Amino acid sequence: MDNNRSELNQIVLLLAIECVAKLMRDKKKRRRVWVRDWISRREDFGASSCLLKEMRQEDPDGYRNHLRMLTEKFDELLGKIVDKITKNDTHMRNAIPATTKLEITLRFLATGDSFVSLEALYRVGKSTI
Known part of the structure; x- marks a missing residue:
């Protein structure tokens, strides 16, 4: 049971990291012209x-x-x-x-x-x- 919960926590953490990385990539693309x-x-x-x-x-x-x-x-x-x-x-x-x-x-x-x-x-x- 603890093993399943640990794997689930790792998956959630990896997904969160991927979402943050995607947001940062998207933000860089939307630069405005100064x-x-x-x-x-x-x-x-x-x-x-x-x-x-x-x-x-x-x-x-x-x-x-x-x-x-x-x-x-x-x-x-x-x-x-x-x-x-x-x-x-x-x-x-x-x-x-x-x-x-x-x-x-x-x-x-x-x-x-x-x-x-x-x-x-x-x-x-x-x-x-």
Whole structure:
């Protein structure tokens, strides 16, 4: 009788181990993408890295109109807050630069653009904004 119970306990234990192993395998398969492909190209095509750099150099009035701030004032404001809003890069993804964060904030305050619009322009997820 004890022998049968011992064998039954071993079978139950093996089944439990197999179930846990299967759950762990399934969980690994369901990984989510951290950054969507088009957002990951922010450094190449985002407004901060393309449009605003060009406007800053070639069209200061357009830059001022876009952010409602002169380039000198933008640099001054960024210098005051850069330490507070800068994050570290991780092995999973690069942090959003402080410049981009400030540009998004100023654009939102200046125009009231929707997060979806800002997401497309700056290539930053709307939940991140």
